[in-house]
Amino acid sequence: MVGMSPNKGWMGAPWGGVWDPPPYDVAPPSPRHPTVKVKKPIQTKFRMPVFNWVALKPSQIDGTVFTELNDEKVLQELDMSDFEEQFKTKAQGPAVDISALKVKATQKAPSKVTLMESNRAKNLAITLRKGGRSVQDICTAIETYDQQALSLDFLELLLRFLPTEYERTLIGKFEREQQPLEELSDEDQFMIRFSKIPRLAERMNVMIFLGNFSDTAQLLMPQLNAIIAASMSLKSSSKLRNILEIVLAFGNYMNSSKRGAAYGFRLQSLDALLEMKSTDRKQTLLHYLVRVITEKYPELTGFHTELHFLDKAGTVSLDSVLQDVRSLQQGMELTRKEFMRQDDSPVLKDFLKVNTEVMEKLQADSKTAKEAYESAVEYFGENPKTSPPTTFFPMFMRFIRAYKKAEQDIELWKKQEAAAKEAESSPPGSQDQPELPIQKAKRQQMDMIAELKKKQMVKEPLIYEGKDGAIEDIISALKTVPFTARTGKRSSRLFCDVSFNEESPL
Template sequence: MPLLNWQALKPTQVSGTVFNELDDEHILGELNMDIFEEQFKTKAQGNPKDLSTKPKKASQKAPAKTTLIDPNKSKNLAITLRKGGMSPDKICTAIETYDQGSLSVDFLELLEPFIPSDFEMKLLKNYEKDGRPLEELAAEDQFVLRFGKIPRLNQRINTLTFMGNFPDTVKRLQPQLDSLISASMSIKSSDKLKKILEIVLAFGNYMNSSKRGAAYGFRLQSLDLLLETKSTDRSQTLLHFIGNVIQEKYPDLVNFHSDLHFVDKAALVSLDGILQDIRSLERGMEMTKKEFLVQDDSPVLKEFIKTNSTTLETLIKDSKTAQEAYSSVVEYFGENPKTTQPSMFFPFFGRFIKGYKAVQKDIERKKKMEELNEEKEQSPIKSPGQKGPAMPKMPQMDLIAELKKRQKPPVREGKDGALEDIITDLRNSPFRPSVVFANVI
């Protein structure tokens, strides 16, 4: 039978939805699926199975187990436990011993919603106190009873989740802090960039001098206007003109952008998000240390704290450096660090650099075209198939006369074979334009 390629909901997504209230097995029990099997079976498939045997098998099952927890919760827990691939007892032991190797972060997050409530634990403990056999409880109820007896269960799971996420979180945050620090410091310390902005300010004041007073500075968003402002004939932008000026008058500024580092990467950083994540790491480390005070015999907790405390301290220190460097550079360029995020500030420079590089390519391309045109104008025009230097034009009659003169050299009288000597001489001495031109001149 072909597969139905639908998008199935995850077990964690079913809770609270209409699917929690549905019983598909009940529907299958009410319907005769023979016709469906016959019409939808694949060619290689044999006769449909007799689904009527299914209810009979169900009737042969052992008596239903006792369930004290919510049926929907029990159903979802069964799915989650199957995903864990471990026995319930091994799962609980791994939590008690902080065994990160056995418990993935994803599985721990799936387990967290099944931490039993006080009411559920009371029901299960009363069942146990009454002396009733635990074997009669459903497997999910037995797990919840064992699960709920783990000391400080909620704290242990939170600690394990934090420990599992810590390396990846640091690996994600550190490069962002590095790029933010590097971009901020390189932009502020670049004398070449400062000179470029000085040139832009000069042109802007010159253009506005007749209608506006001189400006002492400009907002960074004004850099975008350099590509939008065009010359009278619309053949070039203001940035093209400034680019030419830089090449001719300030060649040391041509590659000013090489002083600026990680501008594009810094533009992707959310400083507020980083600081929030670091505060979360601080709370997690504090929670882990408190857990170790209670469970001081745990080598796992001891080693984690010893290894990662320094890492967290370095991250916190770098976050403060990033804050200071960013605030400093934003204020340095006349912007407000409280209202200007990196995603807004650094793209000003990113777009300017991108536009400037494109302009530089246009200028170089134009120069090459001009050089080629000059070479064409200066070099003589060659006739098709002509090799060597081009022959300057001569008056047609003069050229014919010269050729005739060349073909009729004076006959040497008094010697035998004079005609043969002339023919031989003509054959051995091909026509040389330089000689002709020299004679003509």
């Protein structure tokens, strides 16, 4: 211990034995101060708040005023009951009989009967409060499939508290012993009544199924329809087939002498049409194909109008949709079985009457969607197992966007060429022709450069033009990059030119 000599301690006394504990009412002696009487803890009738002081140890009061004080004498002189009443902590019951406590402390408190684990019971209590209904009302609503009485969210929460086998065993033991129900908590009493509902799990699942069916069906149908429409339109498009034929012809023309002739290609190869550029780097292979199609096969332009709902189908997880349909079918079968067991339920009877046809259509559409999709994927040389809709349809969407962008580029180039030829044919100094936007922007840029150069000749230049035309680059960047005041940031487009083959949205 701190302050002890090395050869002394509680486990090793100077004589080699065990250190004897101090007397009950006397503190351990210290060589620096006299013996201090040990103070016994005070038992109050009420729980009192904690007074946050910094207490001194017996070894710290030697030579201080505290050696002259006797607080126990003060407590004997005063009636502390009024103090306790005014300073006790809140939410306490009546005063505790200290003598009675001492008697009870020697007796073992009777154990309270519990049927549920404490955390599970606590969570059930929270769930029941959310329901806002009595135990009897909840159980009656489940027995009669009353969806108006219990919300779907509450049912899904309550499903977590189906009685376990162990809880059912405890309930059976409690009932055999004929113990008073009042000894149980509200949660345990609910669990006993809850467990008495016939086919409880089946009823709960049926109620949740009834509540979810309509919304789920309305969510699944459009997704199935998108897959069907997109798959069938791709497979039936004659214009798309002819365009792929042209791509195959150009690919073989370039590759057959080196790699041999190809009889087909993977759809991802369509992306490569944007990567191959002409010798002068001014156009891509796709631009050239668009020119050929426009001039030689004009009937193929607008081929994308034959394709439908590719964007929507490209967001569908077909496997998940088909699984959801199977889950609905299982729920419908469970509902039919419950109805067969009690055909007097008007709720189940009305539900089956209204929704059986809906379920049959969902099943038929899911089968059609699966067959149509697999047929389309295989038709274009892909594998349905490795090409989900989220991969398959976007390949066509990218090609369509790139094709439209190439058409726009070619149209713009034609206008620029026509304007340039017209400018060359015009007499010098002619003011009759209107100035094109590009020409106007270039003229304004040159005027600004000339003005800056003129100012640099008057005073010390702040920006040096240098060999690479720094002024022109800065002005071009300011015109290219969006300007936002006081942000201190500029778009990364400052360092990369926008390529003419950039895709534009559909």
